[in-house]
Amino acid sequence: MKTLKKNAFIVSCQAEEGEPLFGKETMVKMSIAAQMGGADAIRSLYPDVVKEVKNVVSIPIIGITKNRNLKGAFITTTKKDIDELVQAKADFIALDCTRRERPEPLPELFNYLKSKYPNIGIIADIADIDDVKNIIPLKPDYIATTLSGYTDYSINRPCPDYELIREIIKITDIPVIAEGNLSTPLEARKAILNGAYAVTVGTAITRPQIITQRFKEYLADFQDDELLAVGIDIGGTWTRGVLVDRFGIIKDSDKVRTASTGKEVISNMLSLIKKLKTEETHFLGVASGGRIDFKTGVVGFSTGLIPDWKGVGLADIVEKEFNIRPIVDNDANCASYFQHFITDEDNMLMITVGTGIGGGIINDGRIVRGAKGGGGEIGHIIYPGNTKECSCGKVGCVETILSGRYLKENIYGKEGKEVYKKIREYSKVMAWFIDTLKATLDFDKCYLGGVLPNYGDEFLENIKNSFKQISNEKNADFINYSDLGEFAGARGAALLSLHKGEI
Numbered sequence: 156m157k158t159l160k161k162n163a164f165i166v167s168c169q170a171e172e173g174e175p176l177f178g179k180e181t182m183v184k185m186s187i188a189a190q191m192g193g194a195d196a197i198r199s200l201y202p203d204v205v206k207e208v209k210n211v212v213s214i215p216i217i218g219i220t221k222n223r224n225l226k227g228a229f230i231t232t233t234k235k236d237i238d239e240l241v242q243a244k245a246d247f248i249a250l251d252c253t254r255r256e257r258p259e260p261l262p263e264l265f266n267y268l269k270s271k272y273p274n275i276g277i278i279a280d281i282a283d284i285d286d287v288k289n290i291i292p293l294k295p296d297y298i299a300t301t302l303s304g305y306t307d308y309s310i311n312r313p314c315p316d317y318e319l320i321r322e323i324i325k326i327t328d329i330p331v332i333a334e335g336n337l338s339t340p341l342e343a344r345k346a347i348l349n350g351a352y353a354v355t356v357g358t359a360i361t362r363p364q365i366i367t368q369r370f371k372e373y374l375a376d377f378q379d380d381e382l383l384a385v386g387i388d389i390g391g392t393w394t395r396g397v398l399v400d401r402f403g404i405i406k407d408s409d410k411v412r413t414a415s416t417g418k419e420v421i422s423n424m425l426s427l428i429k430k431l432k433t434e435e436t437h438f439l440g441v442a443s444g445g446r447i448d449f450k451t452g453v454v455g456f457s458t459g460l461i462p463d464w465k466g467v468g469l470a471d472i473v474e475k476e477f478n479i480r481p482i483v484d485n486d487a488n489c490a491s492y493f494q495h496f497i498t499d500e501d502n503m504l505m506i507t508v509g510t511g512i513g514g515g516i517i518n519d520g521r522i523v524r525g526a527k528g529g530g531g532e533i534g535h536i537i538y539p540g541n542t543k544e545c546s547c548g549k550v551g552c553v554e555t556i557l558s559g560r561y562l563k564e565n566i567y568g569k570e571g572k573e574v575y576k577k578i579r580e581y582s583k584v585m586a587w588f589i590d591t592l593k594a595t596l597d598f599d600k601c602y603l604g605g606v607l608p609n610y611g612d613e614f615l616e617n618i619k620n621s622f623k624q625i626s627n628e629k630n631a632d633f634i635n636y637s638d639l640g641e642f643a644g645a646r647g648a649a650l651l652s653l654h655k656g657e658i
């Protein structure tokens with residue numbers, strides 16, 4: 156019997172009647188292309204196609220045939236199917252080994268194949284672990300996960316079904332071929348690393364109509380227009396809004412004071428969107444303080460800067476009003492995204508000093524959101540020895556020293572010796588803060604935004620000098636002010652909506 160080599164990459168070149176590439180000639184060309192690309196074997200549909208493909212490629216062929224008229228099992232289900240595939244010179248034959256209704260019993264087919272054609276390898280196409288248990292006594296040469304997700308009883312299986320591979324190798328030594336819903340090279344590699352002996356990819360390589368559709372789906376929300384987006388940034392003090400183009404250039408902007416109740420904040424947000432949104436605008440982004448569940452657009456933990464803000468379903472509220480699903484993200488994430496967008500810095504930290512302290516982390520070009528949107532909530536790291544109570548309920552959060560509130564109370568517009576002491580104290584804590592975070596994240600750039608740039612370059616030099624003192628580093632030039640202006644968060648939110656929240 157022929158064998159497939161370990162870690163083989165198999166390309167399934169199939170087109171059924173009704174598909175645009177149906178026909179011998181196309182499938183032969185597709186198979187040549189697969190071999191040229193390095194495929195170790197071809198899975199080929201229909202005996203007449205197998206025969207032609209065999210003439211032009213040197214790699215092994217797994218032959219199958221399909222009978223879509225059958226209600227249950229339909230892949231190579233009869234002795235006649237087997238005869239035809241053997242005559243076409245298939246090296247392996249795959250049989251539908253699901254426990255669905257079938258024209259001829261499986262044991263009979265196995266017996267027939269094994270006794271009449273002992274040199275042909277048998278591949279058992281299955282849908283779940285119970286299929287595998289049924290088939291083990293019949294001793295197929297390989298088990299393929301091809302039909303996971305395609306039978307009534309496997310419709311809810313994960314996709315791709317790595318779990319099934321792991322389940323199979325636990326109960327049998329028969330090598331497993333991973334097949335079904337593997338769309339990317341990474342997924343194919345993962346299948347092997349989950350225990351598969353070989354891996355088969357079909358649609359992602361050989362069905363251009365589906366490949367086109369995948370691209371198209373990802374671009375489907377782009378309409379025949381200028382790609383404008385409205386971004387709203389709900390801060391502790393101001394609620395700001397912008398209308399931007401795809402480059403983040405502001406076409407219009409406005410702001411209102413952030414109201415004191417959640418209800419008013421929402422109504423202001425909706426009014427701002429209404430005011431800024433043109434007829435051509437199909438993208439909306441909302442930035443808010445607090446932890447935001449990026450997937451659901453719900454405000455999770457919020458520090459109490461806006462009362463009754465926790466649990467507000469911002470995405471649903473906006474969608475209901477404008478019939479557009481918005482991106483909702485943490486305000487500092489949005490600001491740091493805009494900074495990343497402008498500077499192309501893939502590893503950076505943004506500290507926004509506002510009513511509180513916000514943090515936005517870009518790591519390897521992606522926003523660090525964490526499991527529940529708490530990623531980057533750096534203001535609530537505890538500064539040793541600090542005894543001030545924080546709005547989050549903890550004692551000693553660094554936010555109680557570094558926030559704009561603290562600056563306003565102790566430094567802004569004040570003069571005298573006492574103020575310099577406060578500036579030094581502030582710089583020391585900020586330097587400690589940056590050093591701590593750098594040890595965790597190793598970013599290339601640290602941007603200080605929010606109100607901090609208003610305090611001038613001398614203030615920044617103080618922070619840099621403090622950093623050099625405590626970190627034993629000679630250079631602190633990676634610390635800079637962010638000079639993107641007050642609309643950075645709103646612009647970031649708008650751009651994120653165009654980028655589907657990804658970078």
Ligand SMILES: [Zn+2]
Pocket residue numbers: 534535545546547548549552554
């Ligand atoms: Zn706190």
